[in-house]
Amino acid sequence: MLTKIGEVIESNTTEFTVECYELYTMPPLGSLVRTADAPVEIYGIVCQAGTASIEPGRRPIARGKDETSEAAVYQSNPQLTKLLRSEFRVLVAGHRSDGKIYQYLPSVPAHIHSFIHLCSSKEVKEFSQSFDFLSILTSTRLPISIEDVIAATLREMSRTQTDPHAFLIAGGKSLTSILGSDYQRLKTILMRLRQ
Amino acid sequence: MEPQTNKILGIVTAGSVEKGVEVRLDSAASVEDMVVGRYVTIDGKKRRFFGMVTDISLGVTDQEIAIAPPDAADTFTAEVLEGTATYGALHVLPMLTIGGDADSVTEGPQPVKTVPSHFSKVKLASEQDMDLVFGKEDNSRFYIGNPLDMETKLCLNLEELVKRSNGIFGKSGTGKTFLTRLLLIGMLQKSKATNLIFDMHNEYGWAGSSEGGQRTVKALKPLFQSKVAVFTLDEENSRHRGVSTDFVVKIGYDEIEPEDIALLRQTLNLTEPAVEAVYQLRRRFGKDWIQKALEMSDSDETKDLLQQLNIHESTFQNLKRGLGTIRRLPFIVSHAPMNAVEGLLQYLERGVNVVLEFGRYRDTTTYMLVANMLARRIYNHYQQRMEASMAGNVTPPAPLVITIEEAHKFLNREIAGYTIFGTIAREMRKYNVTLLVVDQRPSAIDEEVMSQLGTKITCLLDNERDIDAVLAGVSGKNDLKTVLARLASKQQALIFGHAVPMPVAFRPRDWGTEESYKEFTHGGDAMKQAEKDIKDLFE
Numbered sequence: 001m002l003t004k005i006g007e008v009i010e011s012n013t014t015e016f017t018v019e020c021y022e023l024y025t026m027p028p029l030g031s032l033v034r035t036a037d038a039p040v041e042i043y044g045i046v047c048q049a050g051t052a053s054i055e056p057g058r059r060p061i062a063r064g065k066d067e068t069s070e071a072a073v074y075q076s077n078p079q080l081t082k083l084l085r086s087e088f089r090v091l092v093a094g095h096r097s098d099g100k101i102y103q104y105l106p107s108v109p110a111h112i113h114s115f116i117h118l119c120s121s122k123e124v125k126e127f128s129q130s131f132d133f134l135s136i137l138t139s140t141r142l143p144i145s146i147e148d149v150i151a152a153t154l155r156e157m158s159r160t161q162t163d164p165h166a167f168l169i170a171g172g173k174s175l176t177s178i179l180g181s182d183y184q185r186l187k188t189i190l191m192r193l194r195q
Numbered sequence: 196m197e198p199q200t201n202k203i204l205g206i207v208t209a210g211s212v213e214k215g216v217e218v219r220l221d222s223a224a225s226v227e228d229m230v231v232g233r234y235v236t237i238d239g240k241k242r243r244f245f246g247m248v249t250d251i252s253l254g255v256t257d258q259e260i261a262i263a264p265p266d267a268a269d270t271f272t273a274e275v276l277e278g279t280a281t282y283g284a285l286h287v288l289p290m291l292t293i294g295g296d297a298d299s300v301t302e303g304p305q306p307v308k309t310v311p312s313h314f315s316k317v318k319l320a321s322e323q324d325m326d327l328v329f330g331k332e333d334n335s336r337f338y339i340g341n342p343l344d345m346e347t348k349l350c351l352n353l354e355e356l357v358k359r360s361n362g363i364f365g366k367s368g369t370g371k372t373f374l375t376r377l378l379l380i381g382m383l384q385k386s387k388a389t390n391l392i393f394d395m396h397n398e399y400g401w402a403g404s405s406e407g408g409q410r411t412v413k414a415l416k417p418l419f420q421s422k423v424a425v426f427t428l429d430e431e432n433s434r435h436r437g438v439s440t441d442f443v444v445k446i447g448y449d450e451i452e453p454e455d456i457a458l459l460r461q462t463l464n465l466t467e468p469a470v471e472a473v474y475q476l477r478r479r480f481g482k483d484w485i486q487k488a489l490e491m492s493d494s495d496e497t498k499d500l501l502q503q504l505n506i507h508e509s510t511f512q513n514l515k516r517g518l519g520t521i522r523r524l525p526f527i528v529s530h531a532p533m534n535a536v537e538g539l540l541q542y543l544e545r546g547v548n549v550v551l552e553f554g555r556y557r558d559t560t561t562y563m564l565v566a567n568m569l570a571r572r573i574y575n576h577y578q579q580r581m582e583a584s585m586a587g588n589v590t591p592p593a594p595l596v597i598t599i600e601e602a603h604k605f606l607n608r609e610i611a612g613y614t615i616f617g618t619i620a621r622e623m624r625k626y627n628v629t630l631l632v633v634d635q636r637p638s639a640i641d642e643e644v645m646s647q648l649g650t651k652i653t654c655l656l657d658n659e660r661d662i663d664a665v666l667a668g669v670s671g672k673n674d675l676k677t678v679l680a681r682l683a684s685k686q687q688a689l690i691f692g693h694a695v696p697m698p699v700a701f702r703p704r705d706w707g708t709e710e711s712y713k714e715f716t717h718g719g720d721a722m723k724q725a726e727k728d729i730k731d732l733f734e
Contacts, residue, residue: 176276
């Protein structure tokens with residue numbers, strides 16, 4: 001049984017934002033997560049994460065002048081875990097309907113308050129049998145470099161594979177056919193995939 | 196290599212009947228495994244195509260890659276790009292096709308008249324495919340070698356082959372003699388044709404040298420004692436080499452005709468009027484004209500005679516000098532004890548193949564004089580017999596194949612019209628006599644003669660004009676050019692023309708080992724099997 005790590009607090013067709021239940025428990029960049037909405041489970045890739053004050057107007061202040069470690073700061077100020085929250089942004093990469101995975105956008109976006117799970121190795125492996133989702137990622141515009149997100153995704157997924165190198169090569173080849181006319185962009189991603 | 200045959204090499208992306216098709220290599224197939232001259236099959240929607248790889252190239256989808264390639268140490272990027280943004284491409288020349296319906300299968304492979312559709316799968320040709328195209332070794336097919344990089348046996352239908360004149364070409368030292376010997380063996384075994392070989396370098400009778408020249412290998416006589424007779428012009432030389440001969444050729448003055456002299460005009464340095472004078476002397480003196488002409492002294496009688504014949508004094512001297520050269524040839528005698536032509540014909544009619552060794556007399560004059568003299572008379576004989584058989588009641592003579600080396604000396608543009616070999620090459624099989632032309636300068640051979648050669652086998656050639664001459668009139672000439680120019684300098688050859696359904700680059704079978712001799716003399720497994728089958732049938 002998978003444990004939920006957060007809830008959707010903002011959602012549209014192409015992406016959704018998740019608030020973590022615990023501070024700093026957001027999954028690594030490029031991780032595969034999914035909603036548990038029946039009948040359509042939506043898969044997404046973590047593309048950006050952050051922690052900020054729950055009130056936009058109230059900025060946190062430095063509190064550790066007399067403390068020896070970061071953990072000690074939180075210990076002496078237990079209210080902090082309630083005043084701060086961790087969020088992450090997820091790009092929709094596909095969905096599962098009737099037990100089958102489709103790597104294109106679902107017909108409806110995720111509901112607000114949908115529970116979000118981090119996918120198990122088995123699920124990641126199943127999802128990464130096809131690289132069609134890469135074309136959704138490459139066409140997305142983000143405030144951060146999407147090339148970094150794509151590279152992080154492939155790296156994350158490669159960890160679950162029996163032959164990570166072969167997986168990265170195959171992923172690279174798929175990217176090459178998608179980005180055929182944009183060698184520079186391809187090169188940027190490949191540089192980040194190199195081990 | 197063979198397990199690869201069922202793997203898909205790539206897919207067809209473009210093409211035309213005239214220029215051949217472009218195949219994009221699959222990323223799993225390495226461009227370095229491909230070789231020009233290899234066979235591929237293309238599975239079209241309605242028919243299968245057989246083709247030959249004639250060019251291999253590298254391509255990029257984005258010019259940027261060629262301009263700013265990944266770092267040499269960056270193997271990851273190179274691996275990713277390989278087969279996707281950078282790819283190998285094959286240029287394939289489709290040559291034969293087999294339709295999918297039952298009729299087409301029984302008809303066998305047909306010449307290509309269309310191209311496979313887009314994205315048709317391309318595979319390496321398998322053994323079965325090759326067998327389908329080239330047939331298996333049997334009573335009329337002779338195994339001459341293996342297509343490059345394949346185990347399949349390339350078999351030639353020799354009955355078909357000897358129906359036309361054929362040519363073997365290649366630079367000196369590329370294995371022409373070796374191939375010729377192989378083909379002669381094939382004819383001995385599998386066809387009804389008899390052979391007459393003008394053996395300028397004494398390589399086809401008893402022993403020849405191997406391709407490296409380091410060791411001697413058996414030639415025709417030791418392997419087929421009863422089927423081959425060795426004639427010699429130079430008994431002494433044969434004795435020195437310790438080989439026995441069946442017939443010593445001597446030529447009498449009375450056997451030399453004016454046409455024989457006309458042909459030697461250039462080698463004997465005769466003027467036009469001198470050649471004219473030859474005909475006049477022949478008319479005047481009859482058969483013994485050479486003897487009489489040489490005996491003529493500088494007397495007034497001679498002057499009167501020359502005046503009568505309207506021959507100028509200097510012309511006569513020029514002619515006399517020329518005839519003197521012929522007289523000095525040791526095998527020329529005033530009257531031959533036994534007629535060489537008749538001797539030859541006796542053997543040939545019994546179905547015995549004749550190798551005529553020239554011994555030490557390897558100069559052009561001897562070779563041209565003897566080869567032409569004998570060939571002309573033999574041809575006339577065959578012509579008469581063939582005409583008699585056309586009139587009815589006589590069986591036509593068995594086909595005769597005359598092998599000539601240094602063919603450009605007989606068949607060059609100036610004299611091809613006069614020599615008997617020119618006539619044989621042009622008139623071809625009408626009189627059951629054909630040629631096997633062996634030469635290293637095909638460009639020097641008359642175009643008309645070249646165009647009449649049915650099947651051509653060529654080893655490496657690197658002179659542009661020679662390549663053009665050999666490939667003249669072949670479809671897909673430019674593509675074959677690439678293949679021809681890239682043959683190894685030894686043990687590789689390209690065969691195309693009448694006797695093969697499509698051009699093939701091949702490696703001739705082994706020769707020179709005990710095993711190979713055994714295979715040849717027993718006619719290979721197929722013959723053995725056939726003999727056994729017949730035996731079983733009657734038991």
